[in-house]
Amino acid sequence: MYKIFALLILLPFFCNCTEMMMMNTFKGKVMCGKMPVVQALVELRGPVNGIMIGREMTNTNGEFMIESQAKSFPANIRITPRNPCKGKEFVNQNIKKLMALDETTYTFGKINLDDSI
Numbered sequence: 001m002y003k004i005f006a007l008l009i010l011l012p013f014f015c016n017c018t019e020m021m022m023m024n025t026f027k028g029k030v031m032c033g034k035m036p037v038v039q040a041l042v043e044l045r046g047p048v049n050g051i052m053i054g055r056e057m058t059n060t061n062g063e064f065m066i067e068s069q070a071k072s073f074p075a076n077i078r079i080t081p082r083n084p085c086k087g088k089e090f091v092n093q094n095i096k097k098l099m100a101l102d103e104t105t106y107t108f109g110k111i112n113l114d115d116s117i
Contacts, residue, residue: 026066036062040081
């Protein structure tokens with residue numbers, strides 16, 4: 001019993017388990033022109049096999065926040081608004097480098113992505 005307890009205490013020193021358990025937060029805002037898009041489904045998918053990283057609905061300000069164990073890497077973002085915006089049902093935009101805690105505004109019709117991302 002004491003050996004198991006000692007192993008559990010010493011485990012973080014031998015493996016980098018704390019880094020595996022950390023959550024990254026991806027923030028953004030979905031806009032239709034100058035109006036926020038409410039209750040749009042935002043999905044982040046990895047570049048390999050489209051593995052789901054995280055999904056969230058936008059709030060009344062059009063903002064979303066996705067918590068994921070994924071780190072910065074190329075990813076696909078898919079935004080599906082509840083009501084079509086200018087005839088666009090969804091947007092699937094390839095992001096070169098998605099960083100945690102970056103706040104990006106996604107505008108339907110023309111997708112504005114900051115070059116620093």
